[in-house]
Amino acid sequence: MALIWGLGLLGYISLSSALVFTFPRSVIAFVFFEASLFWVYYAPLSFKMKCFFGALVLVVLLPVLGSVNGYYLEIAIQVGIFVALALGLNIVVGFAGLLNLGFVAFYAIGAYLWAIFGSPQANEFLPGAYFPLSPSWFFVFLLLSVFVGALAGVLLGLPVLRLRGDYLAIVTLGFAEVVRALVNNLDKPINLTNGPRGITPIQRPPLFFQPLLKLFGLETDPATLYPLYFYFLVVVLVLLIVTATRRLEDSPIGRAWKAIREDEVAAATMGIPVVRMKLFAFAVGASFAAAVGVLFSAKQIFINPESFTFMESIGVLAMVILGGMGSIPGAILGATAVTVLNLQLLKGLSLWLNSLRQSGLILHLPLLGSIDLSQIPAQFEPAKYERMVFGLILILMMILRPQGMLPPRREGD
Amino acid sequence: MDGIVLGFMYALIALGYTMVYGVLEFINFAHSEIFIIGAFVGVEVFLLLEASGSLAALNPVFIVVALLLAGMVASGLAAMGLERVAYRPLRGAPRLVPLISAIGASFFLQDFIRLTESIWRNTFYLTYPSLDLLERSVHLGAAVDVPVKSLLVILTALLMLLALYLFVNCTRVGTAIRAVAQDPDTASLMGIHVNKIIALTFFVGGAMGGAAGVLFGLNYSLINPYAGFIPGLKAFTAAVLGGIGNIPGAVLGGMVLGLMEAFAASYLSILTGGAFGAEYKDVFAFLVLILILVFRPKGLLGEKVREEGV
16 A cells, blocks of 8 residues: 555656646646645655655755746745744644734844844944844844744733733734834834835855865856755755644643633633743744744845735735644645745736737637627736735635634544 | 814724624624725715716715715625625634634725726726815814814714714614624524624624715825725724723724824824834824733723633
């Protein structure tokens, strides 16, 4: 049985990667390829085999395909960033049941942390000219952001965690708006964030392995190296977060979170320190988001407040809900699905509609009469209506399948 | 003056939040879009009147009333439709479920308005035509000039608040609404059709929001599908401030928030020596929300809210 599955998977993976290789512009081929990870996860194989296949796809094939079409690597990085964010929010919303509508605030805090000190920006308000810090500080800040994020989570959590359900949601939303407004306006009296103009250039992480590559006789230029480098950084970060989340989920802390989610009063009666556990959930989620933020700002080189709107918070929430609240594979699947939908399918659909419009074909439908395709209004571009798509997803999921695509397995069910 | 106008505007929108919260105990997150639908229907009627050339012939008072009515009916119906499609199937689900559905509805409606307006007018930024009457101002006593626009907002809001008060407190249907708010199960045992009453509550709350939308459009001229979000959020703040589920509380909260915001906009830079200017008024409003909820989680005029798990 395992052999058949293994061979089948191998066949699927090689077929789909061959498809991507031959049609480097095809969105469908790439989705087909991405689905292979899903099959790897669900195949009834031993853990070692799954690791092997997962590594084959993530470490070998995707970078190779990414070198055929750099866009795929970019998408993979974006997916990774959102997967990490969704996993962080999953802890707060999914495990502890605290609806946080301002998750993006912690992401922004992390991003600005590195942006300010990894660019000449910090010279504006600190004496001397020590900034930008050298690239090797990136890793220090990655670690630092975990603590800063946790601190921000606790600071927000302390006053508001006494609130229940929907009140908490609105207060976190207000908090995110406050953070965004601060970032947007703190270019005076002292120039902390450079306001709406944003910060650039931000240092990228150090290419510490370049001498090693030279040793093997590989001459590389940074332009091709950086995307690959960021890709591997994201993969490592996601793996770390997944491991941490799984460990937490199976620990007494994770069980306490779930108990609080199911019934706060009962949990308190059983001796669970409710407020401390909620604070901890906030802090852990926030620290993941802040770490991802550092990575994001280093990848983008340029950040401004536009990247941290309410829309982002809702996007991440949609990912968690779509995948299934409280489920780690669910959060990963949701983040992948929404990002791919956003970056590839909607854009692809827009391009397709544009080409239809230009072709000027006249479509003859039975019943509806004929439709002149060049008459499709120019404003109708699916890529611009991502909110509509997200909105529909949220409503339909809540009505039809509130537990999400991959709901968590519950003990005792 | 700005503060009072803003306050009444927030009060009208806050009523929609608070009434729905009163009967269903959930935040109708899409109410900000119901509000902006009112503004859009108002501008459409206005533009149609302008296009038909009858704008000059008609009495400006009649035009304003027509716009208000159109906006109210449209928003009320939209709110009812929303309840039917996105909320009724979720009744009895855990509390986060309808809230998330409402957020989805809010996003859907924003882009839906944008899409329809884009197809219909090829742009989704619309401007209210100007009415001569509204651009004037009235002399009140010595050296006090009150713009007609502000008077319009205050008068309409007062009239609608009075009507709502009478409706809720002095009619049979109003009694039914209060009964459902107190206890839907018992109300249904007493022969009240709960679903109809809930739909009606959505209609009335939506209509208030729609009127606020038209007033918003008349006051600020330029509207777009995303313009409802921030006023909606602040109106919700106002509702919470006054004690959610409580109708006089919503009005009080709206007034307090409007006055404070106008105060912050004009005096914040003076108070802080020019360090923080009017751009911090939103920060100020949300900080007030957070502080109020921390120290008085039930709001200024808060009622005891039933505790029913999260």
